[in-house]
Amino acid sequence: MATIKEVAKRARVSVGTVSNVLSGGVPVSKRLRERVLEVIQQLDYHPNQIARSLKIRQTNLIGLIVNDTRNPVIFDLLRGAEEAAWRANYMLIVFDTGDKTERERHFVSALRSRRVDGMLLIAAGSSNHDHIAAAEESGIPVVCLERELSGLNLDCVVADASSAARQCVNHLVSLGHRRIGLLDGDPNLETGGRHMSFRQTLEEHNIPYDRALVIHRGLRLEDGFEAGLELLSREQRPTAVLAANSLLALGFLNAMKKSGLTCPEDIALIAFDDPIFAEMLHPSLTAIAHPAFEIGNQGMELLLKRIVDPGQRRSKIVLGSKLVIRESSGSSRTRHASESRP
Amino acid sequence: MATIKEVAKRARVSVGTVSNVLSGGVPVSKRLRERVLEVIQQLDYHPNQIARSLKIRQTNLIGLIVNDTRNPVIFDLLRGAEEAAWRANYMLIVFDTGDKTERERHFVSALRSRRVDGMLLIAAGSSNHDHIAAAEESGIPVVCLERELSGLNLDCVVADASSAARQCVNHLVSLGHRRIGLLDGDPNLETGGRHMSFRQTLEEHNIPYDRALVIHRGLRLEDGFEAGLELLSREQRPTAVLAANSLLALGFLNAMKKSGLTCPEDIALIAFDDPIFAEMLHPSLTAIAHPAFEIGNQGMELLLKRIVDPGQRRSKIVLGSKLVIRESSGSSRTRHASESRP
DNA sequence: CTGAAAGCGCTTACAG
DNA sequence: CTGAAAGCGCTTACAG
Numbered sequence: 001m002a003t004i005k006e007v008a009k010r011a012r013v014s015v016g017t018v019s020n021v022l023s024g025g026v027p028v029s030k031r032l033r034e035r036v037l038e039v040i041q042q043l044d045y046h047p048n049q050i051a052r053s054l055k056i057r058q059t060n061l062i063g064l065i066v067n068d069t070r071n072p073v074i075f076d077l078l079r080g081a082e083e084a085a086w087r088a089n090y091m092l093i094v095f096d097t098g099d100k101t102e103r104e105r106h107f108v109s110a111l112r113s114r115r116v117d118g119m120l121l122i123a124a125g126s127s128n129h130d131h132i133a134a135a136e137e138s139g140i141p142v143v144c145l146e147r148e149l150s151g152l153n154l155d156c157v158v159a160d161a162s163s164a165a166r167q168c169v170n171h172l173v174s175l176g177h178r179r180i181g182l183l184d185g186d187p188n189l190e191t192g193g194r195h196m197s198f199r200q201t202l203e204e205h206n207i208p209y210d211r212a213l214v215i216h217r218g219l220r221l222e223d224g225f226e227a228g229l230e231l232l233s234r235e236q237r238p239t240a241v242l243a244a245n246s247l248l249a250l251g252f253l254n255a256m257k258k259s260g261l262t263c264p265e266d267i268a269l270i271a272f273d274d275p276i277f278a279e280m281l282h283p284s285l286t287a288i289a290h291p292a293f294e295i296g297n298q299g300m301e302l303l304l305k306r307i308v309d310p311g312q313r314r315s316k317i318v319l320g321s322k323l324v325i326r327e328s329s330g331s332s333r334t335r336h337a338s339e340s341r342p
Numbered sequence: 343m344a345t346i347k348e349v350a351k352r353a354r355v356s357v358g359t360v361s362n363v364l365s366g367g368v369p370v371s372k373r374l375r376e377r378v379l380e381v382i383q384q385l386d387y388h389p390n391q392i393a394r395s396l397k398i399r400q401t402n403l404i405g406l407i408v409n410d411t412r413n414p415v416i417f418d419l420l421r422g423a424e425e426a427a428w429r430a431n432y433m434l435i436v437f438d439t440g441d442k443t444e445r446e447r448h449f450v451s452a453l454r455s456r457r458v459d460g461m462l463l464i465a466a467g468s469s470n471h472d473h474i475a476a477a478e479e480s481g482i483p484v485v486c487l488e489r490e491l492s493g494l495n496l497d498c499v500v501a502d503a504s505s506a507a508r509q510c511v512n513h514l515v516s517l518g519h520r521r522i523g524l525l526d527g528d529p530n531l532e533t534g535g536r537h538m539s540f541r542q543t544l545e546e547h548n549i550p551y552d553r554a555l556v557i558h559r560g561l562r563l564e565d566g567f568e569a570g571l572e573l574l575s576r577e578q579r580p581t582a583v584l585a586a587n588s589l590l591a592l593g594f595l596n597a598m599k600k601s602g603l604t605c606p607e608d609i610a611l612i613a614f615d616d617p618i619f620a621e622m623l624h625p626s627l628t629a630i631a632h633p634a635f636e637i638g639n640q641g642m643e644l645l646l647k648r649i650v651d652p653g654q655r656r657s658k659i660v661l662g663s664k665l666v667i668r669e670s671s672g673s674s675r676t677r678h679a680s681e682s683r684p
Numbered sequence: 685c686t687g688a689a690a691g692c693g694c695t696t697a698c699a700g
Numbered sequence: 701c702t703g704a705a706a707g708c709g710c711t712t713a714c715a716g
Contacts, residue, residue: 001457004694025696032702044480047694049694050694051693070421072618095434113388221618357710361711365711394709396691397710
């Protein structure tokens with residue numbers, strides 16, 4: 001692989017001059033520039049970005065650490081991040097922690113060794129975020145996506161889970177539901193107050209909050225299935241359920257099927273994100289239109305801004321969500337008998 | 343950010359010694375080693391991998407270039423690749439070309455500048471792969487995934503599309519279909535002979551191949567929709583359709599809906615991959631279980647092997663696929679009238 | 685075992 | 701404009 005030295009030799013100029021025609025910072029006479037460019041062509045020279053990074057202390061690399069690529073909306077987020085990165089000439093190193101803190105810790109450390117210019121993070125569910133704090137303090141900017149890390153004061157961009165929860169509860173209550181379940185993720189992670197808002201909105205409707213109808217588990221399909229079976233085994237099972245994401249919703253649907261129940265007749269269902277296939281499910285999924293692309297996109301923008309200006313104030317961007325009503329919430333049907341229970 | 347020099351100074355040893363305790367290659371006395379390790383702890387020292395890469399000419403970075411992250415199976419593939427990379431201490435730089443050759447060309451070039459140790463590639467649809475050939479010749483190994491690049495003799499791992507096509511056609515013919523459509527991707531890409539096998543299997547059943555029922559377009563949902571409308575407007579429309587992936591299938595389902603047609607009653611449908619939601623669609627999707635995880639996983643293994651031994655023979659790995667029969671192919675229903683046409 | 689030194693391929697003041 | 705040279709932070713023969 002050709003080096004700048006070889007290019008310089010063949011073009012009969014100094015390496016500095018080659019560097020100057022490449023970077024365009026310092027002007028180079030037309031004659032030399034053309035000579036250099038021609039040699040670069042001939043040699044199919046690709047400047048060694050590693051050497052460059054070492055020198056200028058900048059890698060144009062961003063680490064993107066996500067918690068679960070099984071969740072289809074993650075891809076929208078990735079695409080959003082990539083789009084912003086592309087425009088700024090950055091590249092993405094991507095990881096999936098599978099929500100395991102040890103893996104996250106390992107990746108963050110590896111990313112620090114690689115001197116990425118910044119990190120985008122969907123934190124794994126865990127109460128210990130020392131490694132994130134350490135990374136920040138060492139000078140590498142990190143912006144949190146989807147989940148806010150309590151106590152860390154980082155840039156973050158999240159969806160408005162409070163508003164989302166409120167919209168869901170209002171919708172379900174308006175359909176006559178009073179026993180509403182919630183399948184949520186790790187309670188240690190701030191997700192914009194989904195749980196809190198859920199509870200509060202219920203109480204505004206004078207519906208007592210029933211702790212037994214809330215299950216905090218993972219966010220995978222299997223978690224939805226297991227939590228679903230658990231919820232369905234309650235003596236007073238819910239007549240409607242909110243699932244923190246569509247994967248949980250799919251899992252819950254499986255649990256219902258296994259229990260011989262149908263949706264929405266027996267139990268209505270709403271998910272907190274809206275993947276491409278939601279409309280084609282059976283029943284089609286009432287869902288919150290989750291702004292995953294925007295979260296990735298604005299997260300990256302925010303990160304790039306902080307890289308340029310590390311001193312700027314921390315910001316928290318909250319993106320609106322809106323309810324897309326389809327069949328699974330049963331809105332078009334009359335409520336069935338179980339609704340009229342006390 | 344601490345450097346090896348600072349660590350050496352504080353531990354009162356040479357930088358070479360620090361390097362030796364880090365790498366473990368050259369033995370270091372227990373006394374010095376412990377002193378060094380302690381300082382590393384204190385300083386929260388993260389060895390600069392950039393400098394290391396420059397010196398040892400190895401980045402432990404792999405470029406993964408995919409054609410469309412909208413396709414949910416891509417994520418399985420990514421996870422497969424990541425799993426193998428993780429075990430070998432490699433990291434992934436990920437790109438989405440959106441099937442645009444200019445983007446692919448740009449990324450390949452950027453990746454060469456970054457001196458990645460190898461590339462995993464789902465090629466964009468295009469007949470010109472000079473940039474890939476150039477990368478290979480310059481000494482960076484690339485293995486092709488999902489699509490074989492004709493004329494390039496690269497390592498590749500693909501699903502057995504021939505067998506898949508054969509299984510689909512056999513299944514549909516056994517249900518009485520004789521007018522079978524195919525929604526495929528770019529014809530310039532070898533996908534293991536899906537199209538060819540489709541045609542051949544039809545002919546084995548003495549069913550004339552009808553060029554008008556085959557549409558080569560992109561692989562996105564929109565492509566499925568548009569190609570679907572086109573197909574449905576044929577004077578003799580098909581009674582069954584094969585879609586090259588589930589995104590196309592979703593698009594086609596949309597086209598059917600828009601045309602007032604239902605699946606499988608009016609037209610049966612099979613997709614060539616099997617995403618997590620296939621079972622929950624309405625109708626549930628008969629599909630080929632596409633080994634995406636394995637393709638990513640074995641692709642990465644193959645790449646790592648070639649990195650270690652650049653001289654080894656090129657291999658082509660073909661992974662089996664098998665048909666998962668659900669509702670959309672209409673297997674459980676009796677065929678309707680249109681079937682009995684000549 | 686340990687240290688001093690060269691070198692990986694760039695960029696960037698600094699002289700001219 | 702152009703070139704010679706120092707230096708980014710490591711690794712690795714080479715002496716001792």
